[in-house]
Amino acid sequence: MGRKLLLEHINVPGINTLEVYRQKGGYRAVEKALKTLTPDEVVEEVKKSGLRGRGGAGFPTGMKWSFLAKPEGVARYLVCNADESEPGTFKDRYLMTYIPHALIEGMIVASFALGAKTSYIYVRGEMMPQIRILEKAIAEAKAAGFLGKNILGTGYDLELYVQLGGGAYICGEETALLESLEGKRGNPRIKPPFPAIAGLYGCPTVVNNVESIAAVVPIINDGGDEYAKVGIGRSTGTKLISASGNLVKPGVYEIELGLPVEEFIYSDEYCGGIANGKRLKATVAGGSSVPILPANLTLKYANGEPRLMSYESLSEGGFATGTMMGSGGFIAFDEDQCIVRNTWNFARFYHHESCGQCSPCREGTGWLEKILHRIEYGHGKMSDIELLWDVQRKIEGNTICPLGDAAAWPVASAIRHFRDEFEWHVKEPVKSLSSNYGIANYAVPIEKKVEEVKQDNI
Amino acid sequence: MLKVEETQPVEFSSVLLANFDEIVSRYPEGKQKSALLPILHLVQAEFGWTSPLAMDKVAEYLNIEPIEVYEVASFYSMYFLQPKGKYVLEVCRTGPCCLVGAEKIMDHIESKLGVKEGEVTEDGLFSWRGVECLAACGYAPVLQIGPEYTFYENLTEQSVDQLIDDLRKK
Numbered sequence: 001m002g003r004k005l006l007l008e009h010i011n012v013p014g015i016n017t018l019e020v021y022r023q024k025g026g027y028r029a030v031e032k033a034l035k036t037l038t039p040d041e042v043v044e045e046v047k048k049s050g051l052r053g054r055g056g057a058g059f060p061t062g063m064k065w066s067f068l069a070k071p072e073g074v075a076r077y078l079v080c081n082a083d084e085s086e087p088g089t090f091k092d093r094y095l096m097t098y099i100p101h102a103l104i105e106g107m108i109v110a111s112f113a114l115g116a117k118t119s120y121i122y123v124r125g126e127m128m129p130q131i132r133i134l135e136k137a138i139a140e141a142k143a144a145g146f147l148g149k150n151i152l153g154t155g156y157d158l159e160l161y162v163q164l165g166g167g168a169y170i171c172g173e174e175t176a177l178l179e180s181l182e183g184k185r186g187n188p189r190i191k192p193p194f195p196a197i198a199g200l201y202g203c204p205t206v207v208n209n210v211e212s213i214a215a216v217v218p219i220i221n222d223g224g225d226e227y228a229k230v231g232i233g234r235s236t237g238t239k240l241i242s243a244s245g246n247l248v249k250p251g252v253y254e255i256e257l258g259l260p261v262e263e264f265i266y267s268d269e270y271c272g273g274i275a276n277g278k279r280l281k282a283t284v285a286g287g288s289s290v291p292i293l294p295a296n297l298t299l300k301y302a303n304g305e306p307r308l309m310s311y312e313s314l315s316e317g318g319f320a321t322g323t324m325m326g327s328g329g330f331i332a333f334d335e336d337q338c339i340v341r342n343t344w345n346f347a348r349f350y351h352h353e354s355c356g357q358c359s360p361c362r363e364g365t366g367w368l369e370k371i372l373h374r375i376e377y378g379h380g381k382m383s384d385i386e387l388l389w390d391v392q393r394k395i396e397g398n399t400i401c402p403l404g405d406a407a408a409w410p411v412a413s414a415i416r417h418f419r420d421e422f423e424w425h426v427k428e429p430v431k432s433l434s435s436n437y438g439i440a441n442y443a444v445p446i447e448k449k450v451e452e453v454k455q456d457n458i
Numbered sequence: 459m460l461k462v463e464e465t466q467p468v469e470f471s472s473v474l475l476a477n478f479d480e481i482v483s484r485y486p487e488g489k490q491k492s493a494l495l496p497i498l499h500l501v502q503a504e505f506g507w508t509s510p511l512a513m514d515k516v517a518e519y520l521n522i523e524p525i526e527v528y529e530v531a532s533f534y535s536m537y538f539l540q541p542k543g544k545y546v547l548e549v550c551r552t553g554p555c556c557l558v559g560a561e562k563i564m565d566h567i568e569s570k571l572g573v574k575e576g577e578v579t580e581d582g583l584f585s586w587r588g589v590e591c592l593a594a595c596g597y598a599p600v601l602q603i604g605p606e607y608t609f610y611e612n613l614t615e616q617s618v619d620q621l622i623d624d625l626r627k628k
Binding site: 075084085086088089092093120124125127165166167169180181182183184185186201242243245246250252284288333337341345349352355 | 484486489491492493494495496498499520522526529530533534535536537551552553554556557558589590591592593594595596597598602604605606607608609
């Protein structure tokens with residue numbers, strides 16, 4: 001069993017209430033931070049922990065905090081990014097649903113560290129049930145003296161509010177989120193200035209993902225050094241992985257970073273293998289934006305060494321043979337899935353979600369969707385594959401925010417690793433409508449784990 | 459819920475206005491525009507959609523230009539700019555849901571309700587549409603129904619039939 005730092009008590013009945021959460025040691029981090037540490041000492045612990053942003057970018061959280069400008073007489077803000085919308089990612093929903101006080105507690109400690117007197121949790125509007133859960137938890141925390149004026153008699157004041165989004169993937173980008181929080185369209189801002197200098201209402205602001213904020217609680221409880229002992233190399237601590245697709249047991253799992261990918265997919269402690277006894281064809285390891293990998297490269301590097309669930313290991317080999325940790329949205333595709341259809345689906349998603357501000361993204365995502373649609377529906381030409389490559393290359397790196405890259409990478413990686421499947425769709429337009437290309441040459445067939453287990457038992 | 463037509467005046471009840479006031483109190487003075495998205499959700503829950511007249515009233519309440527409300531309501535996918543059925547079934551149609559049959563579920567809903575995506579059934583009860591990732595990929599296929607945004611997970615054709623029949627009886 002891997003160590004659990006966030007979900008240790010997730011199965012305790014009533015853990016969503018303040019009473020049970022406290023019985024299990026909840027709000028110790030608030031007491032410790034506010035009563036025994038200075039704000040800078042809290043930042044220092046988070047720096048020592050090596051915690052990296054859990055929303056997708058993986059930027060060190062402590063360093064992000066230390067960039068916050070602190071001009072005299074200007075308000076500072078902490079905004080939690082709970083606009084979870086990356087296809088394949090649902091860990092923040094899980095955390096907020098079942099253990100909301102972990103987020104509230106983290107918000108109080110982090111706000112104290114940053115000197116914020118008002119903090120917001122920006123939740124995507126579709127998560128109305130989670131919004132009600134958070135509001136109830138905030139009311140409980142306030143009644144118990146953990147929020148409001150003079151928290152625990154320390155003189156520190158904090159108000160915490162939940163803000164509703166309106167249904168826009170782009171608002172997960174931190175400057176778009178701030179625009180949205182100001183009541184505007186979610187158009188990302190040009191950086192610099194970064195939010196640490198001019199964020200919400202032009203004031204210094206830190207935006208952190210739900211899981212990053214919740215991770216501050218064990219970091220303060222046990223110390224940054226202890227947290228850094230968990231995990232592997234520069235991938236410290238634990239990570240929530242959202243597992244979906246054709247798996248026996250999809251769901252949210254807390255893993256110690258460094259777990260072998262093979263163990264994550266096939267062991268009964270985690271996903272339990274591929275559903276319906278099928279074979280694994282491909283995975284998207286970190287949410288829809290990261291490159292798709294065929295099964296063989298998912299489990300092993302190009303040189304045959306096992307791949308691990310960590311920031312470094314998942315990106316080993318660069319985009320040629322690797323992928324990214326991203327937000328930890330792990331999507332598994334079985335042998336019956338069509339890569340072209342999935343790539344078209346993702347391209348449609350990015351086209352729908354492009355804010356329209358930058359031409360390469362606004363127009364390019366539309367072209368990607370159109371070209372992929374015609375290949376999928378039997379009207380593609382061989383030159384369309386080159387055209388797709390050309391369009392994605394012209395989007396990548398040419399936009400204000402990373403949505404352009406996020407739209408380009410899935411297309412580029414699908415062509416890179418599964419080109420023969422695209423060509424088959426062009427050559428066999430009728431057949432490809434009624435049947436699938438299958439597991440193919442590029443994905444070295446993986447033995448069915450079920451059979452292996454049986455052999456072990458004999 | 460669908461009784462509101464553009465020609466009818468929109469009145470915000472005192473309860474609704476009190477809720478607006480509470481939301482505005484969450485932001486610094488002069489930053490009341492931050493309340494726009496939450497207020498539009500309340501308006502939609504009350505009237506079933508965000509009609510132009512309702513948006514004008516919101517602009518007046520927040521002391522901003524009407525265009526500032528329209529541009530927001532038209533940017534975000536959750537706000538309905540046209541009347542919908544009483545129950546809008548929003549089915550996730552993004553990658554992970556499609557790996558486990560979301561497209562079949564949408565086809566089934568279309569034939570069961572007898573209306574195309576975005577249309578309203580004759581009795582005014584139902585609309586349906588495909589929406590992008592709802593962040594529930596591990597429980598796919600999924601759909602949600604506003605204004606409470608109740609979630610229905612691991613959908614099958616049978617569970618969808620049951621859900622629609624239950625809503626009809628309500």
